[in-house]
Amino acid sequence: MDTVMRHYRPLWEHHYAADVVSPHSDLSPYKVLVVPNAYLMDDEGVNAVTEFARDGGTVVMSFFSGVVDACNRVRPDGYPGAFRRLIGAKIDEYWPARPGERFTVEFTDGRTATADWWREDIHLETGTALATYADGLLAGRAAVVANDFGAGRVVYFATLLEQDAFDRVLIGELTAAGVDNRFDGLPAHLECAVREDERHEYLFLLNHDAEAPVAVPVGSGTDLLTGRSASGEITVPPLGAAVVRRARRA
Template identity: 75%
Template sequence: MRHYTPLWREHYPVDVVSTGSDLAPYKVLVVPNAYLIDDAGAAAIIAFARGGGTVVMSFFSGVVDECNRVRPDGYPGAFRQLIGARIDEYRPARPDERFTVEFAGGRTARSSWWRDDLHLETGKALATYTDGLLAGRAAVVENSFGAGRVVYFATLLEETAFDDVLLDEVRAAGVGNPFAGVPSHVECTVRGDERQEYVFLLNQSPDLPATVPLAGGGTDLLTGSALSGQITLAPLGAAVVRRG
């Protein structure tokens, strides 16, 4: 949910796929804590990045194979070359422990729950710890891999900082967003084919109305009203707009 929620709030369409899925249509692959993964799955993720995709991956990934056997040649096992770093030790945090992380531009954030004690190889530090036993070590890693890019979270960043990094990568990869600027309490989904497009809009707020721009207009199938330019949803309101 930590990985999915910021994308949902910003109205980026998300598919939940397996490593056996066809990954070619996608620009960004988000891999949250894939502790157990088989060789074919690891190869699919690596090939996706090598071919030009962006991979955003979180800690404790690639550790064991499908039989729960620890992978040889050091952590993170299947993804050492992909993230461009080796991990000497995993360091789960105590419930009350918090750490300070500083990004390259000077912005700081807090992290908790987990830290990787890692050493950079081809990767570069996007952020480093500033306190504790791992002060100076990378907390977030960026790595160029083939024609693609990889960002690896070695700790659990606080929500705002995590969201910023994830959304920056999605935008940098050129993922389109037809609902940029629409309030986060409005759920937006598009379905269609080569002939017509259907836009489903749900205002989840019991108190706030919302206005959604609709380039080209359309017809609200729930009311039969013709639309031009935008639609206003009442609190808890809904619309299904046919376009095309």
């Protein structure tokens, strides 16, 4: 659960609506698929993730994915098993960190980040390094890999990056993929959701902060909790809520 939450946290804090789906679901409505350490995956799921990228989607995947099949049998042809062509790299060796060990990762733009717990000794094939290990025996080897696959793109994390660095990469991929975020720039403590019917959309706004109100641009609509018209923006009080009905966007 901790692993899933560290992938979900940046989506929540940056107000991206995320669905939790099986790889056997219809993935066609999505632009980005986040795969958190999917150690076990059957062939149907592997094919679905692969075709999602081939058809133009972006896949963000973390280490230790695709290692075994549905019967918990290690896949042949070395690590990462099912996803070697997808990530564009072969894992020569798993390289877990010692307890308490931390190491530095350097991105191609010069920024650095701390990582711990896990590393992989990666041999790039069609992929390129977004970040490399900056110290230790794996210095210079890829820590984060990007690979163009079909019409899509895959980003693979071969280590456990500190949360802020992971968030930055993930949000960058969502932005590049054109994922809609109508609540961009609002504080993380404001929970936002949108529901629609044939004519209207409904903005659900919950302020989880006990002290600070939040001003939210809403255009023109009606606050259904108060019955008042909303124009321009609405202020959600501390520990308060608002539900705004407005015309559905074209």
